[in-house]
Each structure stands twice: as structure tokens, then as C-alpha cells.
Amino acid sequence: MRVVLAEDLYLLREGLVQLLTAHGFTVVAAAETGPELAAALDEHEPDVAIVDVRLPPTNTDEGLRIALAARRRRPGLPVLVLSQHVEQLYARELLEDGSGGVGYLLKDRVLNADQFVDAIRRVAAGGTAMDPDVIAKLLTRAQPNGPVDQLTPRETEVLGLMAEGRSNAAIAQRLYMSEGAVGKHTASIFGKLGLAPSDDDNRRVLAVLAYLNSAR
Amino acid sequence: MSARLRAFAAGLELYALSLFGLLCLIPVLAMFVPGFLLGLVFLVPGPLLAVRRLTGVVRRRTGELTGIEIREPYVPAPPLPQPQADGWYQRDRQLYKRLWWPRLADRIDWVLGDNATWRDLGWLAVSPLAGLLGVLPLALPVAAAIFAPAPSPLLTFLLVAAGAVVGLAVAPQGLRVTARFHRRLLGGSVLRTDVQDVQADHRVRAWVAKASSPVVRLALLLLTSLVAIPVFAATAIALILGYGVGLVFVVPWAQADLRWLADWRRSLAHWSGVSIPSPYRPLLPLVRRPDGMFRVRKSLYKSERWASWTQRLYWVQSDPATWREFVWRGTDPIIGGLIAGVPVALVVYGIWGLILPRIVHLFVSDSPASFWYGTFFGHPGLAIPGGLILAATGVAIAPAALRLHGRWTRLLLQPAGETVLAQRVEQLTLSRADASDAAARELRRIERDLHDGTQARLVALGLRLGAIEQLIDTDPAAAKDLAGQTREAAALALRELREVVRGIHPPVLAERGLADAVRALALDSPLTVTVDIDLPMRLPEPIEAAAYFSLAEALGNAAKHARARKVAVRLDLILGERTGDPDVLRMCVRDDGQGGADPDRGSGLRGLARRLGIFDGTLSLSSPPGGPTELIMELPCVSSSPRTSTSSGKDWFSF
Structure with missing residues (x-):
């Protein structure tokens, strides 16, 4: 799988290249600055881009903006955004087009290599990977009388894990229930949120969006 | 029919309460005599709190009988004073061994400081009159019996019967008007001349508020000009006594202790769209020399009392603001009085001097008339059109007069460079x-x-x-x-x-700037926060950081103390008039919580004011009990010019 990586800190960039190579990815470009990233995305057309929010030369949200622009040019381009901090605002912007293939994780998650690689593969396959911290912030508030408010506590829990981007199998393992039970819960969630049956992955993204919007 | 009878019964019940209220007013006022004149203040709060019981019943019964809900307008009671570590109670700068005096003083401040108390008393005094509208089926026949021409008993009977029928027919409407009157006086502040707050869909009411508010304001300014007459007289006499006869000790009194009047006028100047800061020089602390003497100019004093007295005298005399204010006290009754008085006089004379007397003339033919009262230059027929023209002229020139008045006040009362x-x-x-x-x-x-x-x-x-x-x-x-x-x-x-x-430094602020940082803040808040931001450009970094942290604190306060559920945050830039550069960043936070926030009590608000003060920012708060709370913070963006008040021009005053 071909990866374009953008990270301005030398140590972290090299560490990520090593980690990715060790797990069978091909890092076709490791950019240090925003313009380099933009050029690399155009040149290599990677299977997934791993991008730090903050990049030189401005050291603001350059990485995020370039990633969003690239996704507008090439809808569905899988992008995993890394940051030292997570903001619901950025998560919302990433998910806004509803086409999936986005991830937003704290840089801390790199420490757990297996989960991190798992998240990259999910994003590359068109799924989502939301940082648990974003989801935790969302869970502290849900608007009364919104559609999400009608979910049972168990369904909210399932939706939270779904929003992180977990598969049914992973959710079942985490919540100690059978995969079939998770399937029933997700079907009920889709029904309550008014999502028509379609491609399951896409619906999961839409459910997450509904979730995000309900907390607005 | 039964609905009308029920309305009549309800009106009777409310009227009985009104009459009882009038009876209660007598002992309450009787308590004021020893309370305020003899200094037995502890007698005062009890009866006033007892009145609240009665008005509480009126509120409840009005709601139950008419469906017009009246909420409690009172400021919440102060908490019990807490003893310090050494067991003493502190109030202001005095220590007390026992609880009763600080508690009583708190209660007195609380009861007398609440405008709702005085509105309650006003209600006691006037509701038997206004409440007549609620008992029209009784009031109209009685009025007919009293005012009917005496000789014919049959005619009297017919009139009384007609009165009863008409009264009964409009009983529900009369009851509603009475209930609204109760709500006016018992349900919160009455005179809220905040034009923006008048609901836009009520076009007539909005128009009346917009037209009358400059006139009402001018009338109040006229009052300050009238008060200036005795103040000027006192100052002039004191100066003659001081410099002519040699009783200099009256000079600082007349000039410094009477500054409240000018202060009052300066505080009202924002009605005219100007802001006038206080012009007085600060009184410097007294310096003690190494030899123990106090030096004031070239004189040395042994006693501190004399030294500070002399220093105060010099301080007053040498301040040019003192003398400008003296001139102002003398001239304002004439110039300020004319500017404010003409529009007010036009409106007052037009309505009460021409229109109303003329209308009374139409019904009561034998009422006395004079050359100017109810007639326009001797022509009764012109009274109503003439009165209308005068009143309309008064209303029309009032806004311009208000602006001119502000300029006049600024001329003599603003500080010298x-x-x-x-x-x-x-x-x-x-x-x-x-x-x-x-x-x-x-x-x-x-x-x-x-x-x-x-x-x-x-x-x-x-x-x-x-x-x-x-x-x-x-x-x-x-x-x-x-x-x-x-x-x-x-x-x-x-x-x-x-x-x-x-x-x-919040990373999102560094990455995205203030607007998105505030949006992120809103998303992270446990409350439902709506954000409305109009920021066409990035601001200097320190300003953005100060604004961010102030808003974070304000949102935290709303969540923690106000028990709010919804918060609306508005950010906009006020551009400089000439330059077009950003001048002031205004942040408005409005929540639907319980209100009653007091900047003097909460340390959070004081900290917020200090945080803003570093950047010459200001904070203004409106938080009536029961909410909503509105906090307006303003931060100057470029220059470091001093600001003394918010430029929002909003003011709240309640009687």
C-alpha cells in the first residue's frame, strides 16, 4: 500500500517511516512542509495520506487545509490526520463531505503500533478512524430531543465505538456481546437516525455525521 | 354570560386584595417615620417583607384567575454572614462579635436596594384606583348614580342599569387590563427604555418607545439642571463665606462634596451618544518627611489632620475641573435647561395643556378655562390641532436636542488634556x-x-x-x-x-485564529452554544488570546453559576469611523440562566474585568434576577486609548 507522509519533526517522521515500512507499507514520499506535501499528493496519487495538521512554513493548520483541498480534487482520497490535540471542529470539517476514508487521531496513538496500523488500513479501505478523545468530548453532551437522544444507552455506546471507526467484530469484542447483537443495534441506530439502507460503510460515516451534528 | 359573571367575581376578589393593600400601606408608611427619622432602621425591613406576602398572593391569584402569569421580581436574599476564623463577623470595615447586626444590615441593604420593593409600595398606593377597571359592573353603576343629574329618579335608574349592563359586557376585558396592570408593577422593572428590546412585531409599541424615549430622557436631564440651581446657590454662598469672610473650611465641602451632580450628568451623557470620563485629578497620598512632619507645598505641619485638610483644599482649588464645574453649575440651569426644556415643554403643554383640557371641555362644559389652558391663542377650536402640532414638534426635535445637550455637557464637564x-x-x-x-x-x-x-x-x-x-x-x-x-x-x-x-496558548487559536477557536470552544462546552461571528480579519495575537480566554471564562461561568442551558455568543468588530481599521472587538455572551449575577460579589467577574483591563477593555453586565444574563466585553484592537464605558449605548434603568 502506497503512503504519502507529511510530518515536520524529523524524529517522528523517521519513526513513522520505519514503523510503516515494518508493517508492509510503501512510503512513496515523506514531506516536511506544506508545499512538499501538496506536490507529493499530486505526483504519487497514494492509497492513503498521513498528514500532520501543523506544518511549515506557516505552522498553522496547513496540513489539514492541503488534505481537505486534495480530497476536494479527488473525492474519497483516504486521509489520516495526526495532531498533538484534537478538536471537534476539525473532525467535523473532515467528515463534512460524507464520503468516508478519513481518520483523525492524536499523535499519541502512534505509540500503540498495532492499533495505529489498524486505523490506517481502515481509513485506506474507506472507513473512518476517529480518536476516542473526540468521541469522549461528544459524549459529554447530546442535545435533548435530537434524534441521538432517542437512542438507548447501549445504542449510544455502540454508536460511539462506530464513530471511532470500529468494525462490528471489534465492537462486539469491546462490549462483550455477540456480533449478531451488534448488528441488531446498528440496524436500530440506522433506523432511528433515518438512514436509508445502502452501502454499510457509507452509512456508518453518515451515522457518525448525524452524531456530530446532534451535539452542535 | 357565565364567563362575564366569573370575570366580575374574579375582579371583585382582586379588588378586595387591592383595598386590603391600601390598608396595609398605612402601617408600613407609619413605620418609616421612626425608621428613617429617628434612626430605628431595624423597624423597616419587617413590614416591607410582610408586604411581599400580600403581593405574592396577588401574583398567584392573578395568575390563577386570569391566566396572566406574574413572576417574582425580587433579588435573591443575601446569604448569612459567615464568621471569620477568629469568630468575628466582618461587614465593610467593621468587626462584630454577634451575628444579628451584620445580618440585619445585610437585610436592610437587600430590601431597600431592591427596586421591586418600591414598586410594591407603588402598587399598594394606586391599585385601588387602577383596579376599578376590573370591577366595571359595579363601578359603572355607582359612577352613574353619583354623577347622574339629580331631579329624575327614573333617568338615574336607567343610567345605573345601563352602566351595569355595559360593565358586565366588558367585564372580561376590564379584568385583563387590571391583570396586566398588576403584572406591570408586580412583575419586574417598568421603565426599561431599551428600545432594541421592544419586540419588533409590536410596531405601535416600538414606535411609541422610540418616539418617547428621547423626551423622557430629556425630562430627566431637565431635572438634573433644576437640581443644579440649589447646588450652584450653595456653592456661591460657600465661596463668598470662604474667600470673603474667611471660613475657608466650607470651600472643599461645596466644591468636592457636591460633585455628585456633575458625576450624575456625566453618567447620563451616553444617552446623548457621548462618553465623558471623570475629569478630577487624583488626590495624592500625604507624604511624611523623615523628621515626622508633613509637607504640603511650602508649609510643614505637625498634625496629620491639618496637613491632609490643607492638602485637600489645595487639591480642590488647583484643579481646573473644579472651576469649570463651578461655571457649569451656574449656567446649566439656563443653557442645559433650555436645551432639554423646550422639547419637553412642547410635548407636555401640547398634550396636557391643550389636547386633554379641550377633550374635558367637550364633556364638562362648565369647567374653568383660561387664555392659555385648553385654548390656542384664545381659539378653543384650534386647541387639539395646535396641541398635536406642538407635541409632534417636541418629539421631532427631541433627538437633536439630546445630542446638543450631550455636547453642552461635554463642553464644561470633560477633563482637560x-x-x-x-x-x-x-x-x-x-x-x-x-x-x-x-x-x-x-x-x-x-x-x-x-x-x-x-x-x-x-x-x-x-x-x-x-x-x-x-x-x-x-x-x-x-x-x-x-x-x-x-x-x-x-x-x-x-x-x-x-x-x-x-x-x-490554545493550539487551535494558533492554527485557526479567534473565530474558529471560539467555535471550537463552543463545541467543547457542555451547554448548547450558538456562535455568530463577524470578523473579517485576524487581530493582533495578544488581543486574540485575551479575547479567547475571556470568552472561555464567560462560558464557564454560564455553565457553572447561571444554570443556563443555551448560550448565544456574538463577536463583531466595530470599525473606526475615519480610518476603517478595527477599533473595538465586541463580545456578547447571553445565556438563559437564572440571572442575578453581581460583579461586586463574584470574584470571577472581577477577574474577567481585570483581564480585560490590561488591554483597556471593558465589561458591562445586565443580569436581572430570573435572567437572561447578558455580558458585553469590549477590547480595543489597535490604539491604547482609554475607554470608560461600553459603546453599546444600552442602558437599563428600573424604578
Whole structure:
């Protein structure tokens, strides 16, 4: 799988290249600055881009903006955004087009290599990977009388894990229930949120969006 | 029919309460005599609180009988004074051994300081009259019996019967008007001349409020000009006594202790769209020389009392603002009085001098008429059109007169350049002290966070890595286990460090600027926060940071203290009139919580004011009990010009 990586800190960039190579990815470009990233995305057309929010030369949200622009040019381009901090605002912007293939994780998650690689593969396959911290912030508030408010506590829990981007199998393992039970819960969630049956992955993204919007 | 009878019954019940209220007013006022004249103030709060019981019943019954709900308007009772560590109670700068006096003083301040108390008394006095509208089926026949022409009993009977029928027919409407009157006086502040608050869909009401508010304001300004007459007289007499006869001790009294009038006028100047800061020079502290003497100019004094008295005299005499104010006291009754008086007189004479008397003439033919009262230059027929024209002219010129009045006030009451500088220096000294204090406190906090958190965690990480190094050959399984723990510890250190960084400078602010940072803040708040931001450009970094942290604190307050559910945040830039550069950043936070926030009591609001003060920012708060609370914070963006009040032009005053 071909990866374009953008990270301005030398140590972290090299560490990520090593980690990715060790797990069978091909890092076709490791950019240090925003313009380099933009050029690399155009040149290599990677299977997934791993991008730090903050990049030189401005050291603001350059990485995020370039990633969003690239996704507008090439809808569905899988992008995993890394940051030292997570903001619901950025998560919302990433998910806004509803086409999936986005991830937003704290840089801390790199420490757990297996989960991190798992998240990259999910994003590359068109799924989502939301940082648990974003989801935790969302869970502290849900608007009364919104559609999400009608979910049972168990369904909210399932939706939270779904929003992180977990598969049914992973959710079942985490919540100690059978995969079939998770399937029933997700079907009920889709029904309550008014999502028509379609491609399951896409619906999961839409459910997450509904979730995000309900907390607005 | 039964609905009308029910309305009549309800009106009777409410009227009985009104009559009882009038009876209650007598002992309450009787208590004021010893309470205020003889100084037995402890007699005052009891009867006033008892009145609240009666008005509470009226509120409840009005709601039950008519469906017009009236909410409690009172400021919440003060908390019980808490003893200090040594068991004494402190109130102001006095210590008390027992609880009763500080508690009583708190209660007196609370009851007398609440405008709702005085509105209650007003209701007691006038509701038997206004309440007549609620008992029209009774009031109209009685009025007919009294005013009917005497000779014919049949005619009288017919009139009384007609009165009863008409009264009964309009009984429900009369009852509603009465209930609304009760709500007016018993349900919160009456005179809220905040035009923006008048609902836009009520076009007539909005028009009346818009047209009458300049006239009402001018009338109040006219009152201040009238008060200036005795104040000027007192000042003039004091100056003659002081410099002519030699009784100099009256001079500081007349000139400094009567400054409240000019202060009052300056505080009202924002009605005219101008802001006038206080012009007086600061009174410098007395300096004691090494030999124990006090020096005031070229004289030395042994006693501190004399020295401070002389210093005060010089302070008053040498301040040019004193003398400008003296001229103002003398001329304002004429010039200010004319500016404010003409529109007010036109409206008052037009309505009460021409229109109303003429209408009364139409019904009561034998009422006395004079050349000017009810007739326009001797022509009764012109009275109503003439009165209308005069009143309309008065209303039309009132806004211009209000602006002119502001200019006149500013002419003599605004500070001279030198004083502005002196005040500015003092203000900057204070805010610099605040700024350096705040910076030192912040550094100390960051140091503590790093020291107790991140540093300690890194030490632990190093120790664990050492342990892994030792174990890796002898016990690889244990080493692997420990490595996992070490990784978790590193994640924890990162998490803590992230919190520290957020406290220093929120990353989203650095990446996105103020607008998005505030949106992120709103998303993270446990409340439902709507954000409305109009910021066409980035602002200087320190301003953005100050604005961000102020808003974060305001939102935190709304969540913590106000028990609010919804908050609306508005940010906009007020551009400079001439330059078009950003002038002031205005942040408005409005919540639907319980209100009653008091900047003098809450340390949070004071801290917020200090934080803004470093940047010459200001804070204004409107938080009536029961809400909503509106907090307006303003931060100047470029220049460091002093600001003394918010430019929003909103004012709340309630009687």
C-alpha cells in the first residue's frame, strides 16, 4: 500500500517511516512542509495520506487545509490526520463531505503500533478512524430531543465505538456481546437516525455525521 | 354570560386584595417615620417583607384567575454572614462579635436596594384606583348614580342599569387590563427604555418607545439642571463665606462634596451618544518627611489632620475641573435647561395643556378655562390641532436636542488634556501591576504543572527503561510487560503536557485564529452554544488570546453559576469611523440562566474585568434576577486609548 507522509519533526517522521515500512507499507514520499506535501499528493496519487495538521512554513493548520483541498480534487482520497490535540471542529470539517476514508487521531496513538496500523488500513479501505478523545468530548453532551437522544444507552455506546471507526467484530469484542447483537443495534441506530439502507460503510460515516451534528 | 359573571367575581376578589393593600400601606408608611427619622432602621425591613406576602398572593391569584402569569421580581436574599476564623463577623470595615447586626444590615441593604420593593409600595398606593377597571359592573353603576343629574329618579335608574349592563359586557376585558396592570408593577422593572428590546412585531409599541424615549430622557436631564440651581446657590454662598469672610473650611465641602451632580450628568451623557470620563485629578497620598512632619507645598505641619485638610483644599482649588464645574453649575440651569426644556415643554403643554383640557371641555362644559389652558391663542377650536402640532414638534426635535445637550455637557464637564494624562498614568500603573501579577501567576502555574506532572512522569519513564534494560536478557517476558506499561506512561505524560499547552496558548487559536477557536470552544462546552461571528480579519495575537480566554471564562461561568442551558455568543468588530481599521472587538455572551449575577460579589467577574483591563477593555453586565444574563466585553484592537464605558449605548434603568 502506497503512503504519502507529511510530518515536520524529523524524529517522528523517521519513526513513522520505519514503523510503516515494518508493517508492509510503501512510503512513496515523506514531506516536511506544506508545499512538499501538496506536490507529493499530486505526483504519487497514494492509497492513503498521513498528514500532520501543523506544518511549515506557516505552522498553522496547513496540513489539514492541503488534505481537505486534495480530497476536494479527488473525492474519497483516504486521509489520516495526526495532531498533538484534537478538536471537534476539525473532525467535523473532515467528515463534512460524507464520503468516508478519513481518520483523525492524536499523535499519541502512534505509540500503540498495532492499533495505529489498524486505523490506517481502515481509513485506506474507506472507513473512518476517529480518536476516542473526540468521541469522549461528544459524549459529554447530546442535545435533548435530537434524534441521538432517542437512542438507548447501549445504542449510544455502540454508536460511539462506530464513530471511532470500529468494525462490528471489534465492537462486539469491546462490549462483550455477540456480533449478531451488534448488528441488531446498528440496524436500530440506522433506523432511528433515518438512514436509508445502502452501502454499510457509507452509512456508518453518515451515522457518525448525524452524531456530530446532534451535539452542535 | 357565565364567563362575564366569573370575570366580575374574579375582579371583585382582586379588588378586595387591592383595598386590603391600601390598608396595609398605612402601617408600613407609619413605620418609616421612626425608621428613617429617628434612626430605628431595624423597624423597616419587617413590614416591607410582610408586604411581599400580600403581593405574592396577588401574583398567584392573578395568575390563577386570569391566566396572566406574574413572576417574582425580587433579588435573591443575601446569604448569612459567615464568621471569620477568629469568630468575628466582618461587614465593610467593621468587626462584630454577634451575628444579628451584620445580618440585619445585610437585610436592610437587600430590601431597600431592591427596586421591586418600591414598586410594591407603588402598587399598594394606586391599585385601588387602577383596579376599578376590573370591577366595571359595579363601578359603572355607582359612577352613574353619583354623577347622574339629580331631579329624575327614573333617568338615574336607567343610567345605573345601563352602566351595569355595559360593565358586565366588558367585564372580561376590564379584568385583563387590571391583570396586566398588576403584572406591570408586580412583575419586574417598568421603565426599561431599551428600545432594541421592544419586540419588533409590536410596531405601535416600538414606535411609541422610540418616539418617547428621547423626551423622557430629556425630562430627566431637565431635572438634573433644576437640581443644579440649589447646588450652584450653595456653592456661591460657600465661596463668598470662604474667600470673603474667611471660613475657608466650607470651600472643599461645596466644591468636592457636591460633585455628585456633575458625576450624575456625566453618567447620563451616553444617552446623548457621548462618553465623558471623570475629569478630577487624583488626590495624592500625604507624604511624611523623615523628621515626622508633613509637607504640603511650602508649609510643614505637625498634625496629620491639618496637613491632609490643607492638602485637600489645595487639591480642590488647583484643579481646573473644579472651576469649570463651578461655571457649569451656574449656567446649566439656563443653557442645559433650555436645551432639554423646550422639547419637553412642547410635548407636555401640547398634550396636557391643550389636547386633554379641550377633550374635558367637550364633556364638562362648565369647567374653568383660561387664555392659555385648553385654548390656542384664545381659539378653543384650534386647541387639539395646535396641541398635536406642538407635541409632534417636541418629539421631532427631541433627538437633536439630546445630542446638543450631550455636547453642552461635554463642553464644561470633560477633563482637560493634562488631567486626562494624569488619569491615564494612574490607570496604566494599575493595569501594568495587574498584568505583571497575572503573568507571574501564570508562569508559576505552568512551572508547577510541568514540575509535578510532565517532569515527574519523564523521570518515571527513565527509571522504567533502566529496569527494562536490566531485565531484557534475564526475563524477556517481564521486560516486554514493563515496556507496555512504559508506553502507557508516555501516553499519560503526553496527555498532561497537552493540557498544559492548552492553558498557555490554545493550539487551535494558533492554527485557526479567534473565530474558529471560539467555535471550537463552543463545541467543547457542555451547554448548547450558538456562535455568530463577524470578523473579517485576524487581530493582533495578544488581543486574540485575551479575547479567547475571556470568552472561555464567560462560558464557564454560564455553565457553572447561571444554570443556563443555551448560550448565544456574538463577536463583531466595530470599525473606526475615519480610518476603517478595527477599533473595538465586541463580545456578547447571553445565556438563559437564572440571572442575578453581581460583579461586586463574584470574584470571577472581577477577574474577567481585570483581564480585560490590561488591554483597556471593558465589561458591562445586565443580569436581572430570573435572567437572561447578558455580558458585553469590549477590547480595543489597535490604539491604547482609554475607554470608560461600553459603546453599546444600552442602558437599563428600573424604578
